[in-house]
Amino acid sequence: MLISTRGRYALRFMIDLAENQGDGYITTRELAERQGISQKYAERLMALLSKNNFVKTQHGKGGGYILAQEPSEYKISEILAAMEEDLSPVECLTCKPNECPRAENCRTLPMWQKLDAMINDFFEGITLADLMK
Amino acid sequence: MLISTRGRYALRFMIDLAENQGDGYITTRELAERQGISQKYAERLMALLSKNNFVKTQHGKGGGYILAQEPSEYKISEILAAMEEDLSPVECLTCKPNECPRAENCRTLPMWQKLDAMINDFFEGITLADLMK
DNA sequence: CTCAAAACATACTGATTAAGTGTGAAATAA
DNA sequence: TTATTTCACACTTAATCAGTATGTTTTGAG
Numbered sequence: 124m125l126i127s128t129r130g131r132y133a134l135r136f137m138i139d140l141a142e143n144q145g146d147g148y149i150t151t152r153e154l155a156e157r158q159g160i161s162q163k164y165a166e167r168l169m170a171l172l173s174k175n176n177f178v179k180t181q182h183g184k185g186g187g188y189i190l191a192q193e194p195s196e197y198k199i200s201e202i203l204a205a206m207e208e209d210l211s212p213v214e215c216l217t218c219k220p221n222e223c224p225r226a227e228n229c230r231t232l233p234m235w236q237k238l239d240a241m242i243n244d245f246f247e248g249i250t251l252a253d254l255m256k
Numbered sequence: 257m258l259i260s261t262r263g264r265y266a267l268r269f270m271i272d273l274a275e276n277q278g279d280g281y282i283t284t285r286e287l288a289e290r291q292g293i294s295q296k297y298a299e300r301l302m303a304l305l306s307k308n309n310f311v312k313t314q315h316g317k318g319g320g321y322i323l324a325q326e327p328s329e330y331k332i333s334e335i336l337a338a339m340e341e342d343l344s345p346v347e348c349l350t351c352k353p354n355e356c357p358r359a360e361n362c363r364t365l366p367m368w369q370k371l372d373a374m375i376n377d378f379f380e381g382i383t384l385a386d387l388m389k
Numbered sequence: 390c391t392c393a394a395a396a397c398a399t400a401c402t403g404a405t406t407a408a409g410t411g412t413g414a415a416a417t418a419a
Numbered sequence: 420t421t422a423t424t425t426c427a428c429a430c431t432t433a434a435t436c437a438g439t440a441t442g443t444t445t446t447g448a449g
Binding site (some may be wrong): 163181 | 406407408409410411415416417418419
């Protein structure tokens with residue numbers, strides 16, 4: 124499973140914020156309810172998005188979250204990378220420090236690299252705006 | 257991590273068998289040694305490949321494994337599917353029986369479906385023969 | 390017929406991760 | 420001052436991965 128609920132839910136929250144731009148700050152309660160996800164988990168994920176500066180936040184009563192940029196400025200790849208912290212389809216591609224000793228003449232590594240590039244390109248070619256309706 | 261060691265190692269074993277065709281039956285001991293994987297784990301994975309009829313097997317002394325078909329007849333997608341049992345990049349695509357109630361107007365589902373199709377196409381377009389050298 | 394070498398079967402273990410919950414603190418508008 | 424919000428962090432539960440241990444069955448060679 125390449126992408127977990129963290130990445131999936133985060134995208135849905137971001138889309139929700141995008142579609143409700145102009146309604147001011149949106150609370151985790153609203154997001155959680157609309158997306159059918161527990162408020163507690165929504166809090167956690169939104170905090171993570173906030174820490175990555177994808178959203179602007181306002182504490183206290185009347186507070187909540189709004190997008191920090193225009194929907195068209197968010198690449199899906201960026202959001203997923205922040206939430207997943209490892210988006211590579213195969214472990215071989217993760218370990219940069221002590222590279223696999225077989226890498227030099229591994230028969231499969233080029234295939235994994237191509238796949239990885241393809242997936243990255245896919246997500247870099249889509250923005251939040253593309254997912255709105 | 258889309259693809260685990262089961263899939264990765266299985267591919268390497270299959271390539272090894274392909275590159276050593278004509279040497280008769282090849283034992284798990286040889287495979288394990290050449291690929292740097294424990295013999296015990298190699299046994300398990302080879303048994304799985306055997307159960308899926310990717311290899312022909314011979315018990316007892318002098319026994320081992322040989323390919324059941326020509327390398328060019330194996331699609332990578334088939335081998336991975338047998339070893340991984342879930343190759344979809346996102347859980348949404350797994351649950352056919354009780355489909356997600358939001359599927360109808362989910363903003364993200366089409367993207368996941370496109371990604372899934374892209375990955376499947378990728379692996380269907382490569383055969384064992386393509387990975388030999 | 391016996392023995393060693395092979396596949397095969399199955400249960401177990403240890404570590405990691407995912408997915409989420411619980412508790413409570415800090416900030417802020419009304 | 421109070422209610423509402425974000426934020427921080429520890430905890431739990433379940434699943435999965437990766438691999439090992441133990442033992443059985445099959446089979447060719449001597």
